[in-house]
Amino acid sequence: MIAGIPLTHFLIVSTIMFFIGIYGFMVRKNLITMLMSIELILNSVNINFVVFNKYLYPHQLHGHFFSIFVIAVAAAEAAVAIAIIINVYRRFNSIDVEQASDMKY
Amino acid sequence: MDFSYTIWIILVPFFMFLLIGLTGHWYKKAAGLLGTAGLAFVFLASYYTAYKYFFEAGKVDGVYQQIIGYKLLWLSFTDKLTIDLGVMLDPISVMMLVVVSTVSFMVHIYSLGYMKEEAGFYRFYAFLSLFTFAMMGLVVATNIFQMYIFWELVGVSSYLLIGFYYDRPSAVSASKKAFIVTRFADLGFLIGILILSYYTQTFDFQIITSQNGPAIAGAPAQTFMGFSILTWAMLLIFMGGAGKSAMFPLHIWLPDAMEGPTPVSALIHAATMVVAGVYLVARLFPIYSFAAPDALTFIGYLGAFTSLFAAIIAMTQFDIKRVLAFSTLSQIGYMMLALGVSGYGEHNGLGYTASMFHLFTHAMFKALLFLGAGAVIHAVHSNFTYEMGGLRKYLKITHITFLVAVLAIAGIPPFAGFWSKDEILVAAWEHNKLLFWVEYLVAGITAFYMSRLYFLIFWNKTPHYHHTPHEAPLVMTGPLMFLALMAIFAGLIPFSEFVSPDLTPYHTHLHYNIAIPSVLIALLGIGVAAAFYLKETSYPDKITAALKGLYKATYNKFYIDEVYMFVTHKIIFGLISKPIAWFDRQVIDGTMNLFGIGTLWASRKTKGLQSGQLQQYAFAFVAGAVILVLSFVYIWA
Numbered sequence: 001m002i003a004g005i006p007l008t009h010f011l012i013v014s015t016i017m018f019f020i021g022i023y024g025f026m027v028r029k030n031l032i033t034m035l036m037s038i039e040l041i042l043n044s045v046n047i048n049f050v051v052f053n054k055y056l057y058p059h060q061l062h063g064h065f066f067s068i069f070v071i072a073v074a075a076a077e078a079a080v081a082i083a084i085i086i087n088v089y090r091r092f093n094s095i096d097v098e099q100a101s102d103m104k105y
Numbered sequence: 106m107d108f109s110y111t112i113w114i115i116l117v118p119f120f121m122f123l124l125i126g127l128t129g130h131w132y133k134k135a136a137g138l139l140g141t142a143g144l145a146f147v148f149l150a151s152y153y154t155a156y157k158y159f160f161e162a163g164k165v166d167g168v169y170q171q172i173i174g175y176k177l178l179w180l181s182f183t184d185k186l187t188i189d190l191g192v193m194l195d196p197i198s199v200m201m202l203v204v205v206s207t208v209s210f211m212v213h214i215y216s217l218g219y220m221k222e223e224a225g226f227y228r229f230y231a232f233l234s235l236f237t238f239a240m241m242g243l244v245v246a247t248n249i250f251q252m253y254i255f256w257e258l259v260g261v262s263s264y265l266l267i268g269f270y271y272d273r274p275s276a277v278s279a280s281k282k283a284f285i286v287t288r289f290a291d292l293g294f295l296i297g298i299l300i301l302s303y304y305t306q307t308f309d310f311q312i313i314t315s316q317n318g319p320a321i322a323g324a325p326a327q328t329f330m331g332f333s334i335l336t337w338a339m340l341l342i343f344m345g346g347a348g349k350s351a352m353f354p355l356h357i358w359l360p361d362a363m364e365g366p367t368p369v370s371a372l373i374h375a376a377t378m379v380v381a382g383v384y385l386v387a388r389l390f391p392i393y394s395f396a397a398p399d400a401l402t403f404i405g406y407l408g409a410f411t412s413l414f415a416a417i418i419a420m421t422q423f424d425i426k427r428v429l430a431f432s433t434l435s436q437i438g439y440m441m442l443a444l445g446v447s448g449y450g451e452h453n454g455l456g457y458t459a460s461m462f463h464l465f466t467h468a469m470f471k472a473l474l475f476l477g478a479g480a481v482i483h484a485v486h487s488n489f490t491y492e493m494g495g496l497r498k499y500l501k502i503t504h505i506t507f508l509v510a511v512l513a514i515a516g517i518p519p520f521a522g523f524w525s526k527d528e529i530l531v532a533a534w535e536h537n538k539l540l541f542w543v544e545y546l547v548a549g550i551t552a553f554y555m556s557r558l559y560f561l562i563f564w565n566k567t568p569h570y571h572h573t574p575h576e577a578p579l580v581m582t583g584p585l586m587f588l589a590l591m592a593i594f595a596g597l598i599p600f601s602e603f604v605s606p607d608l609t610p611y612h613t614h615l616h617y618n619i620a621i622p623s624v625l626i627a628l629l630g631i632g633v634a635a636a637f638y639l640k641e642t643s644y645p646d647k648i649t650a651a652l653k654g655l656y657k658a659t660y661n662k663f664y665i666d667e668v669y670m671f672v673t674h675k676i677i678f679g680l681i682s683k684p685i686a687w688f689d690r691q692v693i694d695g696t697m698n699l700f701g702i703g704t705l706w707a708s709r710k711t712k713g714l715q716s717g718q719l720q721q722y723a724f725a726f727v728a729g730a731v732i733l734v735l736s737f738v739y740i741w742a
Binding site for chain 2: 022025026027029034097098100101102
């Protein structure tokens with residue numbers, strides 16, 4: 001299915017996703033959006049794993065395993081992150097990340 | 106004869122101390138009776154031991170033996186260097202058992218009356234038992250280290266008893282002064298012990314003082330600054346003795362120690378603990394005599410100086426306990442002098458015998474003087490002679506017993522002090538004429554100031570008393586009468602038959618060429634005192650006015666305390682401690698503070714980085730990662 005598409009195209013897509021995620025994480029103030037940005041970063045990494053596996057070691061599956069691990073961890077992380085966000089909302093009546101700065105020195 | 110029971114002479118007061126100290130608050134008043142009962146046992150056991158030792162078991166072929174009654178190996182450092190705890194009986198330790206138990210028992214009885222009203226009654230008896238335990242352990246010590254241990258114990262019980270009225274600032278500072286001064290002297294004692302035991306490889310008195318022992322026959326040849334190493338060791342050991350016996354210039358604590366209750370002054374600061382220094386020198390006398398004669402000569406001169414110095418101060422004091430304290434200093438000076446002029450063997454050892462004899466008689470009449478002074482203070486509630494006078498009409502028994510003690514200390518025959526002082530003067534005459542004349546003069550001064558005290562208290566003009574002074578109860582006058590009997594008859598004991606440096610009895614007889622002049626100067630002293638003080642006269646004031654500066658200096662004890670204050674405060678504190686404190690505060694602490702301040706400054710400057718803004722952190726993180734990647738890619742690779 002991916003035959004004929006060169007490796008660099010996949011890498012360009014994943015790099016773009018990665019920097020969109022970084023940009024979103026650093027610029028958006030809404031915690032939910034930031035969480036979504038993190039998911040973008042993780043998924044760009046997943047693409048890298050799968051593609052490198054396919055192009056470099058087509059008869060092995062390590063890269064696939066890693067990406068499945070990352071998806072599982074990301075799911076758990078999303079659950080924890082949303083729990084934190086709910087608590088932040090209860091405390092500050094807002095999910096703006098700049099409001100939650102009580103713990104600074 | 107088995108003397109192992111003598112260990113109980115030490116242990117009974119110790120258990121009494123624990124018992125009364127721990128449980129006394131339950132039965133307060135009975136604590137006194139309990140302590141006195143314990144002391145009654147000690148008293149009887151000591152007299153029994155003295156009888157058995159001197160008349161039955163002690164002498165073998167005409168020579169007294171050093172009997173080890175009980176011995177326990179306590180610490181063993183090497184095969185040779187061990188510390189024992191035990192009981193050694195020889196003439197001087199048995200004599201000291203008698204002295205300590207007699208005075209202590211009398212003081213226990215007396216205090217039943219004198220201390221009756223005190224809140225700390227049971228505490229007082231616990232401390233008295235502690236002191237008796239420590240003093241007994243000291244006198245029967247088998248080795249110098251055991252002696253040192255008990256030496257410190259008597260020091261601490263003295264401290265506790267001087268500070269008995271701990272709510273009076275003067276008593277607190279007096280107890281601290283006594284403890285610090287004697288502790289300072291004991292530092293020298295400890296160093297002396299270490300030097301002596303280093304060169305002789307033993308602590309044991311029997312080995313160390315024997316003629317063939319390592320200290321005398323095998324005396325080390327090393328010298329230090331012109332004196333043999335043993336002379337230095339013995340001088341350092343004597344420093345401990347000088348502190349405890351309040352020799353000049355370490356005497357300053359004793360007059361202040363009179364802040365303690367009067368029975369304590371009688372027991373500790375007159376009769377027993379303060380003669381521990383004399384006892385120490387007597388205990389090590391063979392070493393002083395053979396291996397360190399220079400140290401012995403020094404002791405003789407120091408004793409003479411102290412006795413003269415203290416006697417002069419005693420003439421001008423008005424606090425009766427202080428007069429007695431200075432007279433104690435003076436009499437201990439006598440004892441030290443007698444040791445200093447003593448030789449070894451046969452009649453040469455007269456000074457040694459005389460010193461122990463005077464220790465014995467002095468303990469009796471000085472305890473009597475203090476207890477009598479206590480009865481007077483009890484009656485008029487003042488320590489000062491100018492608030493007393495004419496008391497012979499009110500305190501009949503106290504008056505008679507005090508008179509006996511005054512005559513005894515003045516050296517009027519047939520009272521005890523005459524006989525012992527006469528022997529000291531004979532010994533001084535035979536060995537050192539200069540010291541003889543000093544002591545002869547001091548004998549006159551002693552007679553003068555003691556009679557002055559007597560006349561000021563019991564004669565002179567009667568001031569207006571708020572309420573009529575009344576005689577003390579029988580528990581207080583009983584000990585006075587017993588001690589008065591001792592002060593009358595103790596001098597008749599032929600001491601040279603019992604105590605001599607080589608443990609061999611010899612005969613002494615009265616030297617009329619010394620005895621008659623010494624009685625005459627004593628009578629002269631009493632006569633002058635009578636002329637001045639029997640009735641109120643203007644002579645004392647005239648003489649005081651004539652000798653203005655000298656009188657003032659004497660009244661202020663020659664400013665020795667002020668000299669100490671100057672040395673400690675101005676020189677030690679001001680010139681040494683203050684710069685050290687400055688260095689500590691500024692340089693040592695300053696360096697540490699600099700680190701602290703530096704850290705604080707750095708954290709203040711950098712803590713803004715922790716802004717709490719998650720996205721700043723993320724930016725720093727990503728930027729760092731980018732820089733790392735770029736540097737890996739372009740520089741490191």
